[in-house]
Amino acid sequence: MLEARVIHGEPRRSVISIIGMAGLEYRVKEILQYLGKTILGLGKADFDTMSNEDLKELLSKFLEERRYIIVLDDIWKIEVWDDLKAAFPDAENGSRIVLTTRFKDVALHADPRSPPHELCLLSDEDSWKLLSKKVCLEWNSIRTLPPWSEELGRQIVKKCGGLPLAIVVLGGLLSRKEASYSEWLKVLQSVHWQLTQDPTLCADILALSYHDLPYYLKPCFLYLGLFPEDFEISARRLILLWVAEGFVQPRGQEPLEDVAEDYLEELIGRSMIQVAARKSNGRIKTCSIHDLLREFAMSKAKEDRFLEVIHQDVKLKSFTRGRHLAVHCRVPPALKNTSKVRSLLCFDLNEPVFREIKKFKLLRVLDLEGIHIARLDSAVGKLVHLRYLGLRGTWLKTLPSSVCYLVKLQTLDLRSTLVSPIPAVVIKLQQLRHLFFNELGEIVPSPPPSRTFLPNLKTLHGLSINGTESVENVLNKLTNLRELGLCGELKLQEKALGMWILNLKGLHCLKLHARKLSPPAAAIPKLDFSSHTHLHKLHLVGLMNKTQKFPPNLTELSLQNSFLTEDPMEKLEKLPNLRVLKLKQSSYVGKEMICSSGGFPQLKILKLSFLYSVEMWRIAEKAMCNLRELEIVECKRLKIVPRGLWPVTSLCSLRLGYMPLDIEMKVQERQGENWYRIEHKLPF
CATH class of the missing domain: 1.10.10.10 (Winged helix-like DNA-binding domain superfamily/Winged helix DNA-binding domain)
Known part of the structure; x- marks a missing residue:
């Protein structure tokens, strides 16, 4: 990929940046002197009489008459590039600069028109190849690796997590060890320790x-x-x-x-x-x-008494009284000196979960996500400094009434719990900013005690409403929401829901899931989003008679079970900022879709799934001119006309799922520049 970008492309001098982890920093003067030495043949005496500006001017004049490629390894600061760039003239002759950095902002600053190449960590196979190559190089290629080395070597590199720096360090270490199974086994058993022994190499x-x-x-x-x-x-x-x-x-x-x-x-x-x-x-x-x-x-955090991690093998004598505590074992030990702990995050615990929770007097964060607990100790109400209470995936049945005393609580996460109905104490949490429910409990339809009901709430997700009073008397008092997710028989409160959403002028994200236990299908209330200038993400699940009046600045739209009979593309392709469109199961039940020329000007991702009735998709020239990703799942009657996906020249990724075999064969036959052409009708 890099070779292609170096050799081909624009005639302008472009900077190709490579972003990745870990290296060493150089000073500008040292870089300039190195360039002067290798390119101009200057010596130390010349550098003594020249300033950096003189050297840059000399380099620029020399390079201006040539087509050049220069590699700058590990540039840390924007200022470093700014100091160097004057030495690299642009004669419109295809010159290239390859720059490596670990900072994306440096790469974008060096050349905003050239997208940086972001390095991935190595695969297990490439990691092993690198390790074996390093060991053989250190042995001067005189010896080959012993037959048993691959088994242990692959286990060693797996612990490096694909980081080349660590693999090369361990390769050098192994090359200095006796070539025996036992010596390599010792390295395997102490990988992380080995990597910290010589600080100059890795740490x-x-x-x-x-x-x-x-x-x-x-x-x-x-x-x-x-x-x-x-x-x-x-x-x-x-x-x-x-x-x-x-x-x-x-x-x-x-x-x-x-x-x-x-x-x-x-x-x-x-x-x-x-x-x-x-x-x-x-x-x-x-x-x-x-x-x-x-x-x-x-290591650094423990040294600074910032955090402590307790796992099965920990010795409590080494407990440093870190302010932030994580427990990674099923049966936690009895802890002392917990009064200064600010955070408690638990992973992989069995009950009981710290029965004496009231000892954590200064706790700001209690995150029990994924820990199965039948009940939460009512002493949680004594944690008056608590700002985050994470109970997601605990399958908790009830929330203690003492929660009302958590006057500083900002986030309450009750997803995947059995808490139902929503306890009335929640409305007393005046500092609450983010509230996540489990979609099982209906809102308590009693009016709030005052008009300042949850005045700071920004996120409300997973709330089920099925009654006739909960919106008008309770929820419509929430006027500062940025994210809202509702489910239930929404049509029952269509007028009140419409007025409430109309007043949510700061709404950024809205998810509505209409559902009923019996036919007919649940319907989405008719809503007018034309005045919601901040609303950029909209997910609608439920019956719609026709497409809504969508927000003018919408960037992401998902429709499901809409049962639209008119082609939705006609309206959707006119949304000027739409970047992501997902038409899911039964969102459209017609036979034909048409994307006209100039339509969907900003669309980058399109996903079509379970559209069983759609038979024909017409794509005009210059339609979806910026589409990068297309996913088609279970659309077995679909044919794309008149020229397949040929008009979509920007397409980079096509994913097919549960489609007829012949469409997949056609795609495989067209690997290469035009791999995405699909021109033939597909069978049922």
Whole structure:
């Protein structure tokens, strides 16, 4: 891929940036002198009489007459590139600069028109190839690897998590060991210890990235050490935890959650965290941390008495009284000196979960997600500093009434619990910002005690409403919501629901799921979204007579069980900012879809699934001109005319699921430049 970008492309001098983890930093003067020595043949005496500006001018004049390629390894700062770029003239002759960095903002600054190449961690197979190559090189290729080495070598590199730096360090170590099974086994059993023994080889290189972090990102990074190894962390969960812990600095009137999301993007841009999965709109869904960086975070955090992780083998004598505590064992030991603990995150626990919870007097975060508990100790109400209570996946049956005393609570997560109906005490939590229900419990239809009912609530998800009073007397008092998710017999409260949603001018995301226990099918209330300028994400599940008046700035739309009989593409293709469209099961029950020329100007992702009645999809020239990903699942009558997907020249990814065999064969036959052509009618 890099070779193609170096050799082909625009005639302008372009910068091809490679983003990845860990390396070493150089100074501008050293780089310039090295270029002067290797390109111009200058010596030390010349450098003594020349300033940096003189040297840049000399290099520029020399290179201006030539087609050149220059590789700059590990540029840390934007300022470094700014100091160097004057030495690299653009003579429109196809010159190239390959720049490696661990910071995405440096790459984008160096050349905004050239997308950076983001390195992936190595596969198990490539990791083993790198290790064996390193060992053989150190042996000067005189010796070959012993027959038993592959089995142990593959286990060793697996512990490196695909990080080339760690693999090369261990390869050098193994090459200096006796070539025996027992010696390699010792290395396998002490991989992480071995990697920290010579700081110049690995640990200090990783530490450089940490020490370069701005002060506000350091606690956010160290906090990741609380999560188990290879754990995929929900981005939303992490953001809300950071806010609850007080790590996020106010930035004008911007919501703290948005600032925290920028923190996460910045840590990813610095290659300190890896994206495990992204949402279809490009935002981060889950993230993870490499084992070596996690080990560093835990070591540094323990040294600073920032956190403590208790697992099965921990010796309580080594407990450092860290302010943030994670428990990774099924039977936790009895802990003392818990009065200063600010956070308690539990993983893989059996009951009982810290029976004497009242001892954690200063607790800000109690996260029990995934821990099965029948009841929560009423003493939880004594944790008056609590800001985050995570009970998702606990299958808790009741919420103690003492929760009403948690006056500082910001997040209450009751997803995948059996709490029903929603307890009335929740409406007393005046500082609550994010409330997640389990879609089982109906709202308590009693009016709130005052008009300042949950005044700070920004997120309300998973609420089931089936009565006739809960919207008009209770929910319509919530006017500051940014995210709303409702389910139930929504049509019963169509007028009240319509008025409430109309007044939610700051709404960013809306999910409505209409459902009934008996026929006819549940219907979505008729709503007018034309005045919702901030609403960019809309998911609707339920019967619609015709397509709604959609928000003008909508970027993501998902429809399901809409049973539309008129082609929805006619209206949807006119939405100027739509980037993601998902037409799911029974969203459209007609036979033909038409995408006209110029339609869907910004659409990047299109997903069609379980559209059993659609037989023909017409795609005109210049339709969906920016489409990158197309997914088609269970659309077995579909044929694409008149020229298949040929008009969609921007398509990069086509995914087919449960489709007839011949369509998959046609795609396989067309590997290469035009692999996405589908021109023939498909069988039933």
